[in-house]
Amino acid sequence: MGAGFTEASAGAADRAAGSGSMGGGPVGPVAVSIVGSTGSIGRQAVEVIEANRDRFRVVALAGRSSWKLLAEQAARLDPEMVAVVESDAAAELRGCLPGGVKVTSGVGALCEAAAIGETVLNAIVGFAGLEVSVAALSEGRRLALANKESLVAGGDVVRKALAAGGEIVPVDSEHCAIHQCLRSATGAGEVERLVITTSGGPFRGKAHSELSRVSVDEALRHPTWRMGPKITIDSSTLMNKGLEVIEAHELFGVDYDRIEVILHPQSVVHSMVELVDGASMAQLSMPDMRLPIGYALGFPSRLPVPFGAIDWSVMERLDFGVVDRETFRCLAVAEAAGRAGGLVPAWMNAANEVAVEAFLQERVGWLDIAAIVEETVDRCEGGVAQEVEEVVEADRRAREVAAEIARAYEAPSRGGRWR
Ligand code: NAD
Ligand code: MG
Numbered sequence: 001m002g003a004g005f006t007e008a009s010a011g012a013a014d015r016a017a018g019s020g021s022m023g024g025g026p027v028g029p030v031a032v033s034i035v036g037s038t039g040s041i042g043r044q045a046v047e048v049i050e051a052n053r054d055r056f057r058v059v060a061l062a063g064r065s066s067w068k069l070l071a072e073q074a075a076r077l078d079p080e081m082v083a084v085v086e087s088d089a090a091a092e093l094r095g096c097l098p099g100g101v102k103v104t105s106g107v108g109a110l111c112e113a114a115a116i117g118e119t120v121l122n123a124i125v126g127f128a129g130l131e132v133s134v135a136a137l138s139e140g141r142r143l144a145l146a147n148k149e150s151l152v153a154g155g156d157v158v159r160k161a162l163a164a165g166g167e168i169v170p171v172d173s174e175h176c177a178i179h180q181c182l183r184s185a186t187g188a189g190e191v192e193r194l195v196i197t198t199s200g201g202p203f204r205g206k207a208h209s210e211l212s213r214v215s216v217d218e219a220l221r222h223p224t225w226r227m228g229p230k231i232t233i234d235s236s237t238l239m240n241k242g243l244e245v246i247e248a249h250e251l252f253g254v255d256y257d258r259i260e261v262i263l264h265p266q267s268v269v270h271s272m273v274e275l276v277d278g279a280s281m282a283q284l285s286m287p288d289m290r291l292p293i294g295y296a297l298g299f300p301s302r303l304p305v306p307f308g309a310i311d312w313s314v315m316e317r318l319d320f321g322v323v324d325r326e327t328f329r330c331l332a333v334a335e336a337a338g339r340a341g342g343l344v345p346a347w348m349n350a351a352n353e354v355a356v357e358a359f360l361q362e363r364v365g366w367l368d369i370a371a372i373v374e375e376t377v378d379r380c381e382g383g384v385a386q387e388v389e390e391v392v393e394a395d396r397r398a399r400e401v402a403a404e405i406a407r408a409y410e411a412p413s414r415g416g417r418w419r
Pocket of ligand 1: 037038041064065085124172230289
């Protein structure tokens with residue numbers, strides 16, 4: 001894929017960078033569009049850029065509705081464009097930003113913001129990020145990708161968009177770790193397998209019977225990472241790890257049989273690559289997303305400002321273990337959807353977004369998330385997408401089916417089964 005890390009080309013990281021708009025290394029600050037600048041990843045990206053002003057200049061900021069935060073960020077970063085999906089928020093922004101800053105709104109606004117960056121950070125959450133990824137790659141840009149849902153739901157169309165000469169550098173910490181580890185695999189066929197780590201989330205070690213009545217607050221209490229609500233719930237169910245297995249398959253072209261998931265409660269070893277001679281390469285740092293964000297923006301150069309450096313004098317132990325796929329069914333459901341391919345992962349992703357939203361609104365229980373996803377995937381209408389519109393249509397259909405299934409799981413007050 002654009003990251004350049006198919007099995008055949010593993011290790012060609014620096015050459016891979018040459019395929020994008022950054023070929024030959026940056027001359028002056030790189031123009032960056034931050035799409036989703038108001039979220040957890042977006043705000044941390046602003047910190048990284050403010051710490052490296054000589055290397056990056058922000059040309060566009062984009063979010064869904066948080067106009068006050070967008071206005072504050074614009075005052076600090078002086079972009080050419082601020083894009084916001086909701087028109088009311090755009091009206092507020094026009095009222096408070098200097099006249100020279102273009103304010104755009106509506107469905108196409110985020111793609112417009114993406115198109116003007118040399119590097120585009122896609123930090124949107126969920127399926128809404130797919131069109132941004134495709135827009136950035138179609139313009140031949142570097143896509144610093146946090147939005148894993150793009151690759152899960154639209155792997156085929158994202159791969160097609162890469163033909164325009166763009167490239168993907170992953171922001172997701174596990175994939176960023178693998179990207180770094182693969183730089184030491186210089187020959188074809190040297191990679192034996194990818195080993196993705198998971199903290200196990202807040203319910204690591206719990207039995208199925210203990211998880212029937214967990215609250216939203218408990219599920220939102222992640223042990224090692226502070227993130228937006230959707231990915232935090234996905235981390236509690238291990239759906240996040242399932243999405244990441246598919247993301248790894250799409251990014252690095254490694255078969256599902258050779259992608260393993262292991263427990264690692266401390267979130268210090270971010271993932272590993274095992275080579276054919278038995279050596280394992282790992283990337284370690286404290287859990288701090290500013291490191292992978294900076295890596296993806298700066299690649300192939302390393303940024304001089306450290307984030308997540310380890311203090312070994314207090315690091316007493318690193319633990320590893322086996323994942324419980326029976327209790328955390330979402331992982332197995334996602335892996336099966338990835339193996340099935342075509343539009344099955346798009347259905348699985350849509351169903352998960354519907355189920356997580358229903359859980360966050362306390363309409364269904366935590367265990368119902370896996371059940372809703374599984375039942376929706378069972379009703380998948382199949383197909384393979386050539387164009388984004390086909391993925392959008394599959395996503396819409398899957399949401400309809402998932403919403404209908406979710407209604408059956410709703411609380412007794414609504415005639416459902418929960419509580
Ligand atoms: P978040 O909820 O904190 O922020 C989401 C951003 O997306 C906001 O800017 C919001 O305005 C925008 N947005 C939400 N819905 C939108 C819509 N329908 N249309 C347009 N914009 C919309 O999420 P986050 O935690 O920053 O995660 C962003 C992405 O990065 C996700 O795909 C997540 O899986 C991935 N990721 C996050 C982390 C992390 O530490 N937060 C780590 C790895 C990967
Ligand atoms: Mg991750």
